[in-house]
Amino acid sequence: MERDTDTAGTPAASGAQERRPRYVYLGPEGTFTQAALLQVTSPQEADLQPCPDVVTALERVRAGEADYAVVPIENSVEGGVNVTLDTLSTGTPLVIVGEMLVPVTFTLCARPGTRLEDVRRISTHPHAWAQCRRWITQHLDGATHVPATSTAAAAALLASDEPNPGFDAALCSELSARQYGLEVLAAGVADNPHAVTRFIRVARPGALPGPTGADKTTLMVHLADNEAGALLSMLEQFATRGVNLSRIESRPIGDSLGRYSFSIDAEGHLAEERVQATLIGLHRVCPTVRFLGSYPRADGRRPHVRPGTYDADFRAARDWVSGLLAGLRVSGD
Template sequence: MHDDANPAAAATVGLPILDEPTGGTRYAYLGPAGTFTEQALRQVAGEGTERIPATDVITALEMVRRGEVDYAVVPIENSVEGGVNATLDTLATGSPLAIVGEMLVPVTFTLSARPGMTMDKVRRVATFPHAWAQCRGWVAKNMPDAVHVLATSTAGAAALLASDEPDPGYDAALSSALAAERYGLTVLAEGINDNAHAVTRFILVTTPGALPEPTGADKTTLVVHLPDNEAGALLSMLEQFAVRGVNLSRIESRPVGDSMGRYSFSIDAEGHVAEERLQATLIGLHRVCPRVRFLGSYPAAAGRRPNLRAGTHDADFRAARAWVTSLLNGAGVSSAEEPLGD
């Protein structure tokens, strides 16, 4: 089946752009307080909004589906570790959700512990998996005997360590400096991420509604399934973007889950569904792929406008369509004569 065969039917809610107060609006986010997600939330949530921490990404997104909140802010991608699988998979299944914005947060980590703990005694370090991946080199060099203990968030690791729990199951936490300070932990080391330029991308998610207006520097997110056992299926899917001049800023495969060897693709494309080239791409995908889920068109946080090649401007598509219409009406010439956009 085709999800969202008509792109407008699964469009996004037009949120007042990111720095406007939206009093009374309810936001869920990957909590607890002190996460990098909370820092991203501050970019979109104005004064008077209700901010509700969720225990994990799935819970935050399901709160939107159940109508318990208006929006959720969750991580989707890290510049070092790649996509956040819980976010990608939850968006790809279940009732439709819509992305209406994205935020970028520079990421730097602090190693913190309870008072009295020293770094030479640390053997178990708790943090979110993506955080651990960004600090593995530092940990291996400075604490070679330390092992990773899984936590649902960076701040969650810090919060439990600061609680009255006699043995939280670990000795130290990797978190933001804000979380270490908020929960009163002793900082053992700062700035320990392996890549000083690491950035995490967060998305603002709601239920489908009216599209945000195109800005000229936009991003469209899709989930696409390929036909089973069809040679060249991936190439055929990618050609739908390439021949229309649509650049992909991210493409990741995820297992469908019902059998081995079946994958879907989570895709970010440059452009807005209001643009002719994106509309033509979605039509092409709908023809050759068994399932296409439209997750929204929204302003790109980096603000970069795509460099369109000749023949892929809106005016080029409109001129070509007008020419074909004239042929059908018996009034056209035998070849296209309009100059290509540049």
């Protein structure tokens, strides 16, 4: 069984510090992704370029055409953003170097003169539609969804000169509605007013952000084929070392039915002994382990570290074993 373990070790492109950082993000302007991007940089500090979709943004980083990509990875209502998870899990390795949280509320907007009762087709990103389904059913029963690559893309097309964009209204941010000159038919459109989307800053492999004590490590792991208890064996690598998981999602590998990988967020940083021991354990029992980064948590929440799993505990245990080995060598002379 061939082992395929990717790590972050390739240095960043030379000369990156001699020019302004280049950022790409899921566009167009006015997306929630842009709001996340502006949490970490600004047009005065970096070159910012919108991309039509997540794959394009990530591939531009892979190709060295950008230093960072900002893309969505998880929503508190809909879960993982599959296109991001799948693109990170295949191809030339990329690593996550930061995360941002953006509260998500929507406006229903349309071209000036459109009445709410005239709306029959609504365009937005599928995750946005999922977060507003109940509201749509209550206020616009029978309205159908026209998928868009982003919430802002729907607003931009609606505001364009296209005489028949194929839909009557768009679900987007208030910023997009203002930016594209659309009329707001309803504000605060959401089934869950506390919805939050998590965004990540992605780079080519290089030096990792230093540990802060409130970090995440993201991995993609394949299970051994046709092996009873394979999932349990994988999860035990985390549990026995006191590493909590804040997210775990299965994704089809794609080569045949019934084969899945697991996208995982673990609490802790690669610099910590318990996380290193976990990765060593995963390397032993799983055919593929892809390291996708260790980075600070956006919420700053520190994990509960179980007694016996502190760095000092691991070092003391290694020193004890080293002493035993030293004794064996002496007795064998």
